[in-house]
Amino acid sequence: MKEVMTFKAGKFVFCDQYDRPRIEKLLVEASTLNAAISDLPILPKWSSQIDPELLYSSVAGTAAIEGNSLDANEVRELDEGKIPDAGHTAKDRLEITNLIGAYRQLDLQAAEPSGTYDFPLRLNLIKSVLAESHIRALHRQITNGLPYEDNIPGTYRNGMVKVGDKAHGGIYTPPKIIEDVEMLMREFIDWINSDDLIKENVFIRAALAHYHFSLIHPFWDGNGRVARLLEASLLQSAGIRYVPKMLSNYYYRHVDDYYLAFSDTIKAKKDVTPFLEFNLRGVIESLQTMKTRIAILIRMLVMREHVHSLSSNKAISKRQHDLLTLLLDDSSGKPFTLHELQQAMPYTMLYRKVSEMTARRDLKNLLERKLLTVDADNRYTLNLRGFDS
Template sequence: MYQPRFKYNDRIVKSLMSIEKYKNTVEMLPLPKDIEKELRKEAKLKMTHYSTRIEGNPLGLEEVSEAIMKNRDRQGLKAEQEVRNYWNALSFLSTSKRLKIPISEDFIKRLHSIIEVRGSGRRTEESEYRGPTRPGVLFAVYDSVTGQPEYIPPEANDVPQLMKSFVAWINSDDARELPAPIRAGIAAYQLLTIHPFYDGNGRTARALATYILSIKGYDLKGFNSMEEYYVSDLQGYYTKLQMNLPVLYYDGRNNPPDLAPWLEYFVLIMEKAFQKVARIAQNKYKQQIDPRVNKLEPRELIVVKLLLTKNGEITPKEIAGEFNVVTRTITEWAKEWIRKGIIEPASGTERIRTYKIGRAYSDLTLSDLGYVETDQ
């Protein structure tokens, strides 16, 4: 079974921690369904555009959108068909996630067959691994400028066993114990290293990483797109994948190299992408938020939340416990809150025993404050 080799370093750990922070931010923000749908569609469009752009697709973002909207399947320009294929592949992944389809060789072959549909005729159910090339023909990844081989993958005869070993690792306990970003990064790297198909390996590897992240909840509600960051620095992307290793697979890549340089880059790109999604989600949330909530100071926001989670009434002692202050301090703060109409006395006259939420704020919900309803 394939056994990747790497060690965590400070940069990898830092990025993983940031990824978790931004992931939690997005998950906790309540957004209207139409806004979520808009963000998912935009992310899917960007993933389609940028993942195909990495492989040389010339269409711009608007042209990609138009090609998808045409929905003519295998008609039109090759570039249009290519982006529709990737869009369909992402739809396939979404359905597979809902159905909890495990990753297998057949799954990867099916994914590739959707990505690589060409011309008219019946759509094949699964792709086949590449076979031997003609005598005198070298199967390699070539530099688009120099024309020289950048990477010479393993021989076709070795591909079936390498893929079997690779998929066994994906489904192993060792792989499942890894953080999802690390597992996805390793999977993308190794599929590209094996290069099991004649074409479409890059798109398939990125799509596979997307699936691994999504089934573990790292798709940020479907808002995430990492590919645009690869496009912004394509040379850096390819350099990190190469890791200064020999061109020929059998000269060092067959004995798993240290993947830390690639994983460091992969999780850094994730961190940047997640940070952007969190910022967009926060901005969308603020645009939808009740203007009354925007006027609340941090302490006032906490008091309103307490009242919404305590059946509408709360004692000065309970508020004091939340802020770790004495009850007398809450009595003083409460005067201002009452003046603003945020709270009202619920019981007691000269000495208030409990407070309730003010009439002007009584229709607020936890979602209005930015909390999920399960906090109740």
């Protein structure tokens, strides 16, 4: 813990004290899940599907917390050169464009572990050491060209702001004068890069950076987005997969609890347990989601091989093989009925010229081989868990 006396705002506390048994239990779960995911094989084609989805949901989530109106699908459209026409403002679209650029730097950061980068947003992260120039660069990237009152990209605030509201635990007033802001940012950098914090579990250190940067609130606008990107940068530089982007969406989906975690921690003064607990629950949920998703992709890959083998051995017909292939190619996993098999695309390509009895016989064979399941409403789906039992 580090206490700093400011010029005008009184004592500011950089705190790493928390309820060890309570937080350690969550850390063990997070670390175990992270290790499990790290050991799972990922095909390049899976990454090419997953990575853009995480980028767009992360950008939409972190922007929505600050009031932006674009959802993840519209973020994708904007990135693809389309202009979403649902009444979004030019400001909303530019916020998204700036954030896409910032998050893409995280991927470049992961690809260049040396920490040396040659582009406008220069990430000075070497062995997870955070630099003040990195923070200013992030803020410039995020707020460049945006018409925020008083805000100058990359420049610290000199004046009063109020954060929060009564509905989420009360209003907090960060340090007001630039002398305090500048001093606290220097102290923040020294503290977060100290030996004790460098040795701390990366999930804890990244959350502490997020929380304390938000308390200082050094810029007029964009502080929340910078805080979440700082956290993501520290996680990414430590080799954590998926979570750096997923956390922003978790915060958005639990935005009331997010604000309350800040308020409860501020009230606790020298105990950061509330924010760490909320944060780690987000880490765990994100890791569990990805573990399940990757496991399903692996099972689908195994099932493809199994279906190919059955077809080669004449255990299933070519039409049955093609139906299963259609289902494996459809990532939605939407159930279908016997009627849809003969009346709806893409199934009609296979079943429009055969009788209902033939279609029933195909389904019966695939059910008996545990390749499909059927529910009480006679809707059929792939059986990714039972086919190999």
